[in-house]
Amino acid sequence: MELRRINLGDIKLENRRYKFTLDEPSRKLLTSIRESGITEPVKVKTEEGGYILASGWKRVAAALAAGLKEIPAQIFPGGLTDLNIFKLVFFENYPQEDFSLAEKALIIKKFLEFGLKSEKLIREFLPGLELPPERQTIDVLNRLSDLDWALPEVHRGRWKLATARLFLAFPPEGQRLIINLAGAFNHNQQAEFIDLLFTLQQRQEKEITAILAEREIEPLVQEIRGKKPQAGDRLMTVLRERVNPLVNQINREIRQKIKQIDLPEKCCLSYDKSLEKTFVSLNLMAGTEEELVAAVSHLSNSLKTDQWSSLFRLLGK
Amino acid sequence: MFWFKQLKKIYVDRQVKNSALVKKILDHLPNLPVRIVSSLEEIQDELRLAPDPVSESKRMLFLTREKYFIRPCPCTPGCVSCDYWTLDLNLNCPLDCSYCILQAYFNHQPLTIAVNQEEIKKELEVFFSRQNKSVIRLGTGELGDSLALDSLTGQAVFLAGLLKGRKRSFLELKTKTAYVEPLIEISPSENLVLSWSLNTKRIINSEEAGSASLEERLATAARAAKYGYKVGFHFDPIIYYSTWEKDYEEVIEELFKQVPVEAIAWVSLGTLRFPAKLKEIARARFPHSLIYEAEFIQSWDGKFRYPRPVRVKVYKRIKEIFETHNSGDRLYLCMESSEVWRDFKGQNKKGKPEASPFPWLI
C-alpha cells in the first residue's frame, strides 16, 4: 500500500461507503491530533480524482476540527473490490473495538451490499461479533441498519439484540417517538422503556402515539422534550405503575406502613419488593452493649402496637 | 395426523439407518425427501438459515439414537420439587404452543426421535435398582408432547410394557392430543397414567396451535378412564385474564361431567412462568398473543411470574372448585415457592404445613 500525504479537502467525506463506526472522536484524540497531527495514517481508496475514506473517520474528524490541511494516508492499490477493502477495514478495527449493536448492523449491511453471501456471514462473522449465528439475526440487523436516523441512539444506548427486535415491532411513527424520547433514559432504562411501551400498546390495543398523548403521560413527554432534569425517571415511574399496578399499589401501602413503625435509630427495615418473600429483614447497628439493649427494647415496645401485624398482613397479602 | 402434513424432510442419522423403527417410520411417510446425515450439526446448519428456526425445526424429522434417556426433572431452584423423573425418547414437539419453553430451551433442534428405544430397557433396570423411594414417577412429556409422535413410534405401548408389574412406579404420558388408540388395544396397566394438559377454550384456541380441542381431550380422557386407566390433568400454564375464573370453572365442571374422580391420579396447577429469552422469541413468533403482556414480577429463579397474590388467588379458587367435587386432595402445585405452597395448602393445627402435599403419597 502506498503511503502519501493527502489534502484533507480531497477526501469525499459524503461517501460513507466503508464507514460503520459511530463514535465521535474523543477529547484526548482531538487534543493529540491538534498537538502533533495524525501519526497513524488513515486508509483511503482513490476514486474519480479524489479519495474515499475507508478507515480513520475519527482521526479525520479530529484533523478537520484542528484545522489541518494535510494528513498521511495509505492508498489501497487499484483492483481491490469493495468487499476486499471492507474486510480489511473490518479486521483492522475488530481487535480493538467493542462494536455496538448499531455498528454491527452497519457491518452486516455493508458486507451484504458488497456481495458477501448471507450463509458465509452467518457462519463466519456472526459468532465473532457475538451474535446468534442465524438468519434471523441478519434480518433484524439489516432492518435496523435501514433506520439510519435511529442508529446514533441505538449506539449510545448500547442496545441489545432483543431490544432492537422489539423496537422493530413498532410502527414507524412509534419508532420515531421512541428515538425522540430515548435520550432521556440511561442504557438499562431504554430497554425497559421500549418493553413497557410494547406491553401497553398490546394491552390497550392503542398506538404508542395515543398512549403518550394520555393526560397523565403527555406533560412528562413535554418535560422530556424541554430537557427538564429527571423527566425520564418520572415518565418511567408512571409507565411502570401502568404496567404493574398491583405490585406498585401493594408496595406503596407497605412503604407507608413502614413509615408508621417507630423503629429505633440506626435500624433499617427491608423487604422483598417483588413480594415473593413474605419476611422482613432488619438491619440494626449498635456500637455498644447499651446501644443494643436500647434498640432491642425500642423494637419490642414498637411490637406492642399493631403496625407490625398490619405490615405482615400486607406482605402476606 | 395434522402435523404429518407440515413435515418437509426426514434426516436419518447414519448410525441408525438400518434400524427397524427407521424403516417403519420411512414407510409411514413415503413422500418425504430423506437425507442421511452424520451429525445433528448438519441439520442445525440448515435451521440457522430459516427465517423462523423454531417453526422450521418442527418441520424436520430427525431419526437418531440417544445415549441416556432418564434424567431427574430439573424443576427450578427454590421451588418445592415433586420428585419427578423425565424419560426423553423424543426431543421437540410438532405442536406449537405460544408459551412453550422449548422455543427457548432448544438450540435448533429438529423434531427428534430416538429409535434405539430397546436400549432403554437396560437403563430402566439400573434406574429402578437404585431407587429407594416408595413412589417413583416418570414421565415422557417434558421435552415434547408424549403422544404426538406415537402413531409413528409406538412408544406408548412399548413403555407401558416395560413398566408393567412395577407397582408404585408410575409412568405418565402427558399430551394435548386425542390419540390413545394403541393404548386402548392393550390391557390397561394400573401404573400407567394418561394425562392431559387442560386450558380454557379461549387459551386453547389462541395459544395452543395444533392441539386437540378441550372437548376432544376430555372425551379421550373419559374413554381412557372408562377403559381402566388412571388419568391425570395439568392446568399448566394457567393464564390470568379478565374472565379466567369463569372460564377455568367451566373447564373443571366439564371435566367432572366426563371423568369420575376415582379415575384421577393427580392434577397439577401451575401459572404461566417464563424466562426473558422466551418472551423475546414468543413475542416475535406470536405477535397477536397477549399472554406476555400481563403484570409479572421477576422471581427468585429469574423467571417471570404473576405476582404472588395473583397466583395464590388463582390456586385457591381452583382448589375451591375442585373441593366441590371432593377432589381437592388430587391437587399439587408445579414449580412453586414454599410461600405459595403454604398459602395454598393452609396450616394444620400445630402451625406446620400439611403433610404429604403430593396426592400420590397419600
Ligand code: SF4
Ligand atoms: S404440547 Fe407441550 S411440548 Fe408441545 S408445543 Fe405445546 S407446550 Fe410445547
